[in-house]
Amino acid sequence: MDKEENYLELKKFCVDEGIDLFGVADISQVRDEFKIAPKVAQKLDKAICLGVMLSAAVLSEIDIVPTKLYFHHYKIVNSFLDHIALRLCNIIQKKGYLALAVPATQIIDWEKNVGHLSHRKLGVLAGLGWIGRNNLLVNEKLGSQFRIVSVLTDISLKTDELSKKDCGECKACVKICPSGAVQDNPADFDHVKCFEKLKSFQKQRQAEQFVCGICVNVCRGNKK
Template sequence: MNKNFKLEQELEEFVKDLCVDLFGIADISKIKDEIKISAKVMKDLNRAIVLGMRVSSVILEEIETHPTRLYFHHYRTLNAGLDQTALKLSNLLQKKGYQAVPMPASQILDWQKQSAHLSHKKLGYLAGLGWIGRNNLLVNEVLGSQFRLVSILTNAPLNAGAPLKKDCGKCVRCIAVCPAKAIKNDPADFDHQACFAKLKEFQQQKFVDQYICGICVKTCKGRVSDL
């Protein structure tokens, strides 16, 4: 393993120049069976670099009882930006002689199960970028849940982060605002079905063309330790 962190620093500086707000490295060696890529491809890929870009707080402010068209556009723009940045970082890693797989920022494989190739949220958690909040999203100390993620799988010998020993603590701000009553005191009780039913409703009402909401994202502003 690379003990002097030089490569990690170089990669972080590279993406910070590309509007990336969060950078972390996850050890994925023990969760490869959760990643929907062939075992042959995954064989030597033991690390995931996780990148996050902040969501515009002004655009979130416009959301009241349903997602807005502006938020929908912003959501897609962020995903496109993350995909482009993941591509650039992957190219850099490949030029250095490493394998690198930029994973889609937002590509659902099964809409009913809401499953993708992997969970960026879980990789972000493993990398130490935040904890799983009452809203079932990753919560970062500075950005709250107001960011989106992408991941790059690699065989580069990177030092990995570790999950934070933190949680939402006394904050319960998102429980009252959820229109589906999906958010509970215990994050383990999050009602996925109720949340998904509300996202479908928003899409059927033509507020947006995708299953998104933004209400609990707007509410989760970070720095919960300051409360």
């Protein structure tokens, strides 16, 4: 099968299973950054990035603190993404290729606070959107109201174009962020202020993990 046919078949599987965003990135220039054994990473030249939308109703309950419903939703959506990624890997493997699912949310270095790789960065390279003022991956249709997972593979696939969109004049997240982390220029995002706020939410027992959701709730992707 050629790369177009493989793309359509894998996309159909994912969409039928409930995936809302599907994109493919060439990772041959970025895989050296991954915290995955080079002997494995070097064999994988594409990332399939999958996104699933969040519940607008659950998000809209968030006002100035994350809610218990949002925390549960966060866990369920991560688990859903990890399951679809596993099933996608099995389909690819049965065709005789390699496929490695990178967990939706797993921190492997607690000092630097990083995962195996950046799903946001791969999402940009797979054409799913752009990095917004809130430092999240923003999609034209879903805003930041989705979570993502990536499957690395060596199967032949066509790749997607980068998005040409950006936040435009929208500054909804700049105004609403309770920590002052979000600035007009996305490059000035203050990771420390954001993390301190998430730690304080956790201390207030809003959630057992570091969640917030305020800048997710307001981001509709520069829609009028």
